[in-house]
Amino acid sequence: MRLDSLFAAxxxxxxxxxxxxxxxxxLASIFVYMxxxxxxxxRTSATAADTKRFGLPEAIVAAALIFFLLLNISASVSGPSAQLSTRNLLANLLLTVLVVLSIVTFLQLRGFDLGSLGGFFKIGFIRALGTGLILLFFAYPLIFVSEAIAQWLFRSGSSKQNIVELFSASPTIEQRIxxxxxxxAIAPVVEEFLFRFFLxxxxxxxxxxxxGITVNALLFAAAHTHFPSFAPLFVLGSCFTIAYEWSGSxxxxxxxxxxxxxxxxxMLAFPEIFRQ
Structure with missing residues (x-):
């Protein structure tokens, strides 16, 4: 049923x-996240005695990663905007996966139990999926409002990221796949590992x-190097971090x-569904 028919009733x-x-x-979204x-x-900030905590070596690696992100952001801002292609996407993916694998190897050599530290086994997948779905549902109004305010203040154009525009313009089904x-499947895992778990x-x-939540969200938004979507990405990153910290997984x-x-x-692939 169309919404206008429902309200007309x-x-x-x-x-x-x-x-x-x-x-x-x-208002419900604000209430939930507050x-x-x-x-x-x-909650107390104390960590369990038997859980190893990040130390100076991890701080050095994190600082190097942040420095690399800032260099990439600076290059994107100062240089001409490069058009994203599938080849560039795969190259960025390969580089990011290599960084993640390097950090995983480093942490394992340092004696960290990544499963316990990241709460990978704290809750089951079904519960994680349900919790994520509910928290995302209440995050959407905050994202929409932040995007609307940013566009009104800065008179910015479309907040679509490059990958979204690439998907919309993809001529073949293979490229869309x-x-x-x-x-x-890939970006959520590697980005959450880098930004939420490690940084x-x-x-x-x-x-x-x-x-930590604030700085992490700033880095997450800036790393996407897309100014029109900075505000909604900051809110989205904050919600992700709050969800991780609150759930422990x-x-x-x-x-x-x-x-x-x-x-x-x-919504991009089937716009007619959301226009009903």
Missing amino acids: FGAAPSIGLNVFFALYF SLIRQLGA VIIIFAV YGVIKRYFGRFL ILVAMTMHSLFNSLTLT
Whole structure:
């Protein structure tokens, strides 16, 4: 049933009904994430005695990774905007996977139990999926509002990232399949490992939980090198980090990230469904 038909049945204008619905939805989102933040604030920052914590070697590696990200961001801002292609996408993927594997190897050599540290086995996949779905549902109004405010303040154009525009312009099904695999299965895993598990873990270790969430979200948004989407990406990154910290499992952040990318690509692939 179309929304305008539904509101007409109650004798209300569609625009008024939608505005009221979104206002309540937005308030509910604020309530949910403020509740999570309050719960995090009430927790002690102490780590279990038998859990090894990130130390100076990890801080050095994290600083090097942040420096590399800043160099990449600086090059993207100062240089001409390069058009993303499938070949560039695969090259970036290969480089990112190599970085992740290097960090995994380094941490294992340092004696870290990655499964326990990242909460990979703390909750099951079904529970992680359900938790991620609920938290993403309540993150969407915050993302939409931040995007609207950013576009109003800076008069920016489309907030579509390069990979989204590449998917929209893909002439073949094979190219779209490559992008879907990257966006839904690979990017959420490697990005959440780098930003939430490793970088956030190191930043939190030395600067605290809430500064860690903020700095991590700033890095996550800036690393995408797309100014029009900086604000919504900052909010999205904050929600991912809060979800990870609150649940204690990186799987929740990974599922949220994968679901977000999946829905974005679905709306691009089947726009007629969302125009009903």
